[in-house]
Amino acid sequence: MAAPRAGRQPQNDGYRSLPLSGHVGFDSLPDQLVNKSIKQGFCFNILCIGETGTGKSTLIDSLFNTSFDDPVSTHFQPNVRLRAQTYELQESNVRLKLTIVNTVGFGDQINKEDSYQPIVDYIDAQFEAYLQEELKVKRSLFSYHDTRIHACLYFISPTGHSLKTLDLLTMKSLDSKVNIIPIISKADSISKTELQKFKNKLMSELVSNDVQIYQFPTDDETVSQVNTVMNGHLPFAVVGSTEEVKIGNKMVKARQYPWGIVQVENENHCDFVKLREMLICTNMEDLREQTHARHYERYRRCRLEEMGFRDIGPENKPVSLQEAYEAKRQEFYLELQRKEEEMRQHFVQRVKEKETVLKEAEQEIQSKFDHLMLMHQEEKLKLEKKKKALEDDMAMFNKKKANAELLQTQAFVSTPVVSLKRDKDRKKLLRGELDKIGCKITSSAEYDVMHISVSEHIDVSSLSTKK
Numbered sequence: 001m002a003a004p005r006a007g008r009q010p011q012n013d014g015y016r017s018l019p020l021s022g023h024v025g026f027d028s029l030p031d032q033l034v035n036k037s038i039k040q041g042f043c044f045n046i047l048c049i050g051e052t053g054t055g056k057s058t059l060i061d062s063l064f065n066t067s068f069d070d071p072v073s074t075h076f077q078p079n080v081r082l083r084a085q086t087y088e089l090q091e092s093n094v095r096l097k098l099t100i101v102n103t104v105g106f107g108d109q110i111n112k113e114d115s116y117q118p119i120v121d122y123i124d125a126q127f128e129a130y131l132q133e134e135l136k137v138k139r140s141l142f143s144y145h146d147t148r149i150h151a152c153l154y155f156i157s158p159t160g161h162s163l164k165t166l167d168l169l170t171m172k173s174l175d176s177k178v179n180i181i182p183i184i185s186k187a188d189s190i191s192k193t194e195l196q197k198f199k200n201k202l203m204s205e206l207v208s209n210d211v212q213i214y215q216f217p218t219d220d221e222t223v224s225q226v227n228t229v230m231n232g233h234l235p236f237a238v239v240g241s242t243e244e245v246k247i248g249n250k251m252v253k254a255r256q257y258p259w260g261i262v263q264v265e266n267e268n269h270c271d272f273v274k275l276r277e278m279l280i281c282t283n284m285e286d287l288r289e290q291t292h293a294r295h296y297e298r299y300r301r302c303r304l305e306e307m308g309f310r311d312i313g314p315e316n317k318p319v320s321l322q323e324a325y326e327a328k329r330q331e332f333y334l335e336l337q338r339k340e341e342e343m344r345q346h347f348v349q350r351v352k353e354k355e356t357v358l359k360e361a362e363q364e365i366q367s368k369f370d371h372l373m374l375m376h377q378e379e380k381l382k383l384e385k386k387k388k389a390l391e392d393d394m395a396m397f398n399k400k401k402a403n404a405e406l407l408q409t410q411a412f413v414s415t416p417v418v419s420l421k422r423d424k425d426r427k428k429l430l431r432g433e434l435d436k437i438g439c440k441i442t443s444s445a446e447y448d449v450m451h452i453s454v455s456e457h458i459d460v461s462s463l464s465t466k467k
């Protein structure tokens, strides 16, 4: 199930082996290494994936024999997020910087389709941070806090049935990025016979779906036997508890029920001890090594290839970093030029389009202006004709008025002033005469006009004389 491991067998490059005739001292190299490592301290990062309340925090507390005070999560998270907490632990003179990353809200959403994505992103982000540190000119990997995930404890609910789709999808999307150790949590809730069937079912499902889980290494003869046996026990069925119960004269971690006590560290009750042995005591360094040599290497290779770096060129010739850099630089330069040209063409096209639109608008405005001018001319002509007619009327009127005034003046001259002095009398006289010929006068203005026109036919002075 596990992929072949890299760099484990010492290679014989054809050098001669020579015996030493006396003590030299380099046999202390392993001790020097141990001393250096102890001084430097170790770091180990665990990712716990499991639905809310599956016992993640309790198990981690039980594994490290301490209380990490991890807050309890609610079931109402809108999406999955990861919570990382780092602790400094010490056992004898060995210091361990332990980071525990917990999934919060995993499996709580109605739509669980993308539940694994934040986890994938988190793991990739830690690889990317390490890669960026490695690529720095002035790098400080010695003091760098490595946050890459070394072990992923995948908590499977003790349903006794099979893996959920969410579990399969999540494990499948992570198996090339992290060492997955599947565990059946709260194993005290499943019977002994059911548990074995459940384990077999889970393993066959993982195989049939080609999910690569972490296999304890069997190529190191000091641990190969125990690791081979332990690989046969996967997935471990564990029970966690922070409660201590007195059994005999010893206090042990256990869970108490009305019908009995489940002891966490009793191998007849669960696989907790096996998990602790494998994860912490025997294979912690292998997990760290696998993370660096297999998962990180894969990530690094893909990223460098994405950036355009290659070890060999098109004709299988080795390519130096300088050549790869120059080739990529040239590629970027050409791409930049292509993009610039594309943008220029686009700009010219946009300007042309805008020009056409503006020209059309100009033509439209011009034709509207011409039309308005035409209407204005017509209106002007009409008004001029009207003006002419009114002026003619006025001239005629003024002529008549002048005639009437002339006649009036003559009439006044020839009529005794006394008898026709008052206009009222004149009007009355004229009205009487006009009535006789059937002509009605209603206003004073009409009288003036009628007086003028009647004066042309009637001798007003004679009328006044008659009176």
Ligand code: GTP
Pocket (backbone or CB within 6 Å): 050, 051, 052, 053, 054, 055, 056, 057, 058, 059, 071, 072, 073, 074, 102, 185, 186, 187, 188, 189, 238, 239, 240, 241, 255
């Ligand atoms: P969140 O972080 O809130 O998602 O929960 P968690 O997965 O960390 O679970 P937690 O350890 O808080 O345990 C949830 C409940 O399950 C607690 O009441 C625990 O006592 C109980 N529990 C933990 N481990 C076991 C177990 O092995 N068996 C049984 N039966 N109950 C357990």
Ligand code: MG
Pocket (backbone or CB within 6 Å): 056, 057, 058, 070, 071, 072, 073, 102
């Ligand atoms: Mg928790």
